[in-house]
Amino acid sequence: MTQKILLVEDHEANRAIIKRRLERRGLEVVDVEDGRRAVEAYELHKPRLIIMDLSMPNMGGFDALSRIRELDLDGQLRCIAVTAHSLPSIAERCKQAGFDGFITKPIDFTQLSDEIDRHLAA
Amino acid sequence: MGALTLVPLSMGVDFTGTLSGAGLAVEVTVAVGAILAIVAFQAVAQERVNAARRENEAKSQFLATMSHELRTPLTSIIAYAEELAFSAEEGGRERDLHDANVIVEASQHLLGLISELMDFSKIQEGKFEIEARTFQFAKLIDKVSAVARPLAARNGNAFSIECCTKLEEIDTDEARLRQCLLNLISNASKFTHDGTIRLRISDEWRADHRGLLFEVSDTGIGIEKEQMERIFERFRQADETVTRRYGGTGLGLSIVREIAARLGGDVSVKSEVGVGSCFSLWVLTDLRRIEREVMEPQTQLKTNKERAAA
Numbered sequence: 001m002t003q004k005i006l007l008v009e010d011h012e013a014n015r016a017i018i019k020r021r022l023e024r025r026g027l028e029v030v031d032v033e034d035g036r037r038a039v040e041a042y043e044l045h046k047p048r049l050i051i052m053d054l055s056m057p058n059m060g061g062f063d064a065l066s067r068i069r070e071l072d073l074d075g076q077l078r079c080i081a082v083t084a085h086s087l088p089s090i091a092e093r094c095k096q097a098g099f100d101g102f103i104t105k106p107i108d109f110t111q112l113s114d115e116i117d118r119h120l121a122a
Numbered sequence: 123m124g125a126l127t128l129v130p131l132s133m134g135v136d137f138t139g140t141l142s143g144a145g146l147a148v149e150v151t152v153a154v155g156a157i158l159a160i161v162a163f164q165a166v167a168q169e170r171v172n173a174a175r176r177e178n179e180a181k182s183q184f185l186a187t188m189s190h191e192l193r194t195p196l197t198s199i200i201a202y203a204e205e206l207a208f209s210a211e212e213g214g215r216e217r218d219l220h221d222a223n224v225i226v227e228a229s230q231h232l233l234g235l236i237s238e239l240m241d242f243s244k245i246q247e248g249k250f251e252i253e254a255r256t257f258q259f260a261k262l263i264d265k266v267s268a269v270a271r272p273l274a275a276r277n278g279n280a281f282s283i284e285c286c287t288k289l290e291e292i293d294t295d296e297a298r299l300r301q302c303l304l305n306l307i308s309n310a311s312k313f314t315h316d317g318t319i320r321l322r323i324s325d326e327w328r329a330d331h332r333g334l335l336f337e338v339s340d341t342g343i344g345i346e347k348e349q350m351e352r353i354f355e356r357f358r359q360a361d362e363t364v365t366r367r368y369g370g371t372g373l374g375l376s377i378v379r380e381i382a383a384r385l386g387g388d389v390s391v392k393s394e395v396g397v398g399s400c401f402s403l404w405v406l407t408d409l410r411r412i413e414r415e416v417m418e419p420q421t422q423l424k425t426n427k428e429r430a431a432a
Contacts (some may be wrong), residue, residue, distance in 0.1 A: 011194055017201040055190070060142060084193035089251075094274055105197040106233060109204070 003120060004045055008038040008052040008064065011084070014105075016084075018051070019121055021109055025114070035059030042068045050079040051112075054094075062097050064103040069098055078119035082107065124368045130196045143157040178247065185243045192236050200229045218311045238373045242356070245380050256293045263323070263426070266300055270307045278316040279340075281307075287334060294385050294409045302378045302389075306338040309374065314342030314398070320430070332407050333387060340399035345393040353391070354379045386412055 005022060009015040010033050019029045034043045036059040038052065050068070054061035065079055080101035081094045094102045101115045210218035244250040249304035267283055274281035303321070310319045319340050326335040345353065354377040375389075382389040386406035393399035406412050 014194070014201070017198065017205065020205070021201075037123045047332045072314065074290070081416040085186070086189050086193070086237070105193050106229070107197060109201075 004028045004030065004047040005116070006032075006038065006041055006045060006047040006050045006052075008035065008041075008050065008056070008061070010034055010053060010056040019110075021112075022116075023115065025116075029081065035061060035064030035089060038064045039067050039071070043071060048075075048078065049078065049116065050080060051082055051116075052092075054081055054083040054085065062093075065098055080112075080115055080119065082112075114119065158208055161263035169241040174219070182243065182247055182249070182334075185240065189236060189240050193233070196229055196236075200226055200233075203229065218329045230391060238377060241377050242373045245377070250380065250384070251408075252295045252298060252381075254293055256291050257296050259287075259289050259292045262292070262296055262300060266303050266307070266321070269304055270319075273304075273308055274319045277314060279311055279313055279314050279319050280317075281319045282321070284320065284322045286322065288333065289325065289407060292334070292407050293411065295381075295407055298381045299385060299405060302381050302385075302403055303336060303338070305374050305378050306336075306403065310338050310340035310342065310401075317398070326404060328404065331386070331412055333404050334407055336403040337400055338403070340397040340423070344395040344397055344399055345391065346395060350391055350393065354389070378385050385409060 003026075005027050007015060007019055007022070007029050009018065009031070012033070014106045015031050015033065019031050022029045030041055030045050030047065035052075038050070039059070042050070045058050050065075052061045052064065056064075061081060061083075066115060068077070068079075078100045079098070081099040082103045082105060083090060083094075084105040091102050096116060100119060103112055103115060203222050207219055207222035207226065210216075210222055263283065263285060267281075271281050307319060307321065317340060319338070322337040322339070324335050324337075326333050349405065354375050356373060379389050382403055382405065386409055387404040389401060389403045391399060391401050
C-alpha cells in the first residue's frame with residue numbers, strides 16, 4: 001500500500017513547510033493549492049490520506065471533501081482537516097462533514113504526525 | 123383608537139364644564155401627539171436594539187476572522203523558526219539554535235495572547251462552550267507537567283507536583299481545566315524567580331459534591347491585600363507597573379474565574395507580599411452528572427406546576 005499523501009493548502013509558505021516536514025518523515029507528498037485541484041489530484045493519485053485546509057479560494061475544504069468522497073468508492077480514504085479557525089463548533093462541523101481528524105493552526109507537528117500514523121495504520 | 127376617546131374624557135372630568143370645542147380639539151391633538159411620540163420612541167428604541175445586535179454579531183464575526191488571519195502567518199513563523207532551530211542543532215550552531223528558539227517561544231506567547239482575546243470575546247457574547255467528557259485523570263497531570271516544567275524553569279524555578287488523590291477518572295472539560303492550571307502555573311512562574319512552584323491536588327467535598335482542589339503555590343513577589351480581589355477582574359492586573367514589567371493582557375485570571383464557575387467550582391487566592399501566593403482552584407469531578415441532577419428537579423417542579431395549573 002502506497003503511503004502517498006495529498007496536501008491541500010492555499011498559503012504557499014505553509015504548504016511548503018508542511019510538505020518538507022512530511023517528506024522528512026519518509027512520506028510521499030503531492031501538494032495542491034485549492035479544493036478544485038484537490039479533486040483532480042485525488043483522481044490522478046488516489047492517495048490513502050488527505051491533509052486539507054478549510055478556507056481556500058475556488059473551492060473550500062468542505063466542498064472538496066464531499067466531491068472526493070463520491071469518488072472514493074472503496075471507502076479507504078482518510079482526511080484530516082487543518083484550520084486556523086478556533087471556534088469550538090468547527091471541530092463538530094468537520095466531523096459532520098466527514099473529516100476523520102482535525103488539527104488547528106499553528107500546527108503542532110508531533111500531533112500531526114500522530115494523526116497521520118493513526119490513519120495510515122487504520 | 124380607544125385611547126383617543128379616553129384621554130379627552132378623563133381631561134373633561136378634570137376641567138368640568140370648561141371644555142370648549144376648540145379646547146377638546148387641542149387636547150385630542152396633544153394626546154395623539156403624545157401617543158405618536160411614544161410609538162416613535164418605541165420604534166427608535168427597537169431599532170437601536172436591533173442595530174446593537176447587528177453590531178455585536180459583526181464584531182464577533184470580525185474577531186473570528188481576525189483570529190484566523192493572525193493564526194495563519196503565525197503558523198509560518200513558528201514552523202519556519204522550528205526548521206531553523208532544527209538545522210542549527212544539526213549543524214552544531216549553538217547561537218543560531220538559541221535565536222531560533224527565542225522566535226518560537228515569542229510566537230507561542232503571541233498565540234497565547236490571541237487565544238485569551240478570543241476566549242474573552244466568547245465569554246462576553248455568552249458563546250463560551252464547555253465540553254465535558256470522562257477521561258483518565260493521570261493523563262491530564264502528565265500533560266500539565268510536560269508544559270509546566272520548562273515554563274517554571276525559564277525564571278530558574280523548580281516545579282513539583284504533589285498528588286494526594288486516588289481519583290482515576292474525572293468528568294469535566296479537559297482542555298479548559300488544563301488551560302486553568304497552566305494559566306495559574308504560568309502566572310506563578312512569571313512572578314517568581316529562582317524559587318519553587320508547587321501544584322498540590324487533593325480531594326475535597328463541598329455540599330455533598332465530590333470535587334478536586336488544585337493549589338498552585340509559589341515563593342514569588344506576592345500580592346498586596348487590596349489587589350487580591352481586583353486581580354480576578356477583567357483587564358486588571360495588580361497595578362500598571364505589572365503590565366510594563368511582566369506583560370500580559372490582564373484577562374487570564376478573569377478567564378480562569380469564568381471557567382472555574384462553568385466547571386461547577388471557583389478560584390481564590392491567598393498571598394503575602396514578599397513570601398508568595400497560593401491560588402486554589404476547585405472543580406467538580408463529575409460535572410455532567412451534577413448538572414443533570416441540578417437541571418432535573420427544576421423540570422420536575424415545572425411539570426408539577428403545569429399539572430396544578432391544568
